[in-house]
Amino acid sequence: MAQFVDSEARMMYSSKMILLAVVLALLGVAHGDGQHRDNTARAAARAAAKSNRAVTEDAAYWNQLGQQLLLDELGKQRINSQAKNIIFFLGDGMSISTVTAARIYKGQKAGKTGEEEQLTFDRFPYTALSRTYCTDAQVADSACTATAYLTGVKTDTDTIGIDANVEFNNCTTQLDPAFHVDSVMAWAQAANKATGIVTTTRVTHATPAGTYAHVANRDWEDDYAQSFDGVDSTICDDIAEQLVLSSPGKNFKVILGGGRAYFTPRTMTDIETGAAGRRRDGQDLIGQWVSDHPTGKYITSRDELVNLDVAGTDSVMGLFSPAHMEYFLESSAANNPTLEEMTRTAIQMLQKDANGYVLLVEGGRIDQAHHDGRAKLALEETIQFDLAVAAALNMTSRQDTLIIVTADHSHTMTINGYPERGNNLLGLSGDMGDDEKPYTTLSYANGPGYPTTFDENGTRIDLTNVDTTADEYLQPSAVPIYSETHGGDDVAIFAIGPQAHLFQGVYEQHYIAHVMAYAACVGDGLKYCDAKESSSSSRPIVVPYVLIAEFIMVWFAGQFLFRS
Structure with a gap:
């Protein structure tokens, strides 16, 4: 490809390409053939786009990039040692298409075309795929998957911390300790390591609950929720109770997220909203936690988090919202910390422990934005998640800290059509459907966006003058459903640090817990320490x-x- 050495040559080339585009477009109109008009229009668009950027991505550019990537791979060094610390990042619902879209979205926010951008965990040296099905379902939920990657045992959907012997919604079978499966947090505490959880959802939600709870129904976050299923809350502890009153939850050094209302009785009002608590049993579990942790600190705002006396505080519980924390793009009115800020504080707290730590960090609202059909919010939540990963990477050593980034399950969002390089990811694809109407690059197989796709007569809506980049816009969906569903495709695993090289293939999801245990020398299975000693x-x-x-x-x- 020709190499341009001065701006005059570039301008001459650009002028010629624009003239060519105009001629091609005129020829297309003269012929009157529909397909030909489409092809010439596309050629014109490509020529115009090419004329607006320097021709630098020639054969030499791609060959040099390919060689550099090859050298990087050849120079990759395994860290075959014990992981003193483990930070497990879980992007809830962070499908591979979400990762790709977030990468482009990040780049376009920075003024680039976007496709060439990288997320922090894109640079991790080892990657793999995780098979997310559960024992009773092709398409998983966040409860059975949390049990898999945190305990090393796959189980049924909607259940947490128990194996497939437990019957869904059956309180009696939940009580049998023979059916309980412990998480990596319990294993870490048995090895005298510090532990903690950080999430943008309620701390009683499925993913964080997977670290400490054993329940036959993930919805039993408090006794009020149990009452709808006729459960005797005096017999079966709800999830909030298990966090505060039972091991390993009560031993966590860090608990940061949302869900205040699930810990307080209805006789108490929320500090932020003034609404009543949810609990019917009269328990003030926040007060109980404070009583049980005399050297700990309970906080409810970003101000309290950033001003926390880390050195003088042995444990912290931060509940920043009555329910889930607000979406980042909708949190300006809330005094909430970001996921990055919570992650930084959590690491500072846990780093004080000489024996190391295990930390779970969840970007939980990626999933919920997808359910809402709001792709822009899901991508922004993914960017915030990536910032938390970057913070952890900067605060820890590659030699002693294993960092894993993955998702629990997929979603139905797709990146489709034939958009040009640099086309606004949240905009229209640039192509027309057979009905001669444009369509968006991002769409869902199902979800609440159906009304933005079809009118009451089932005719597809013309999006020509619709702002599809708005925060509140619902991406189109093919099937009408109030909440978009999960997807059943594999999700990615990204890893860096000691034993990260054990992620190089396609694995059952529960394998992740076994790698964490092996790397950190905890649990009852194979351990790196045992292999080294032998x-x-x-x-x-x-x-x-x-x-x-x-x-x-x-x-x-x-x-x-x-x-x-």
């Missing part, structure tokens, strides 16, 4: 190289003399 206890064979060399020399000399 290897070092075997006496190495000392080879007397000098004696062997002398023997060979004598043998050759003897052969020579004998033949002579």
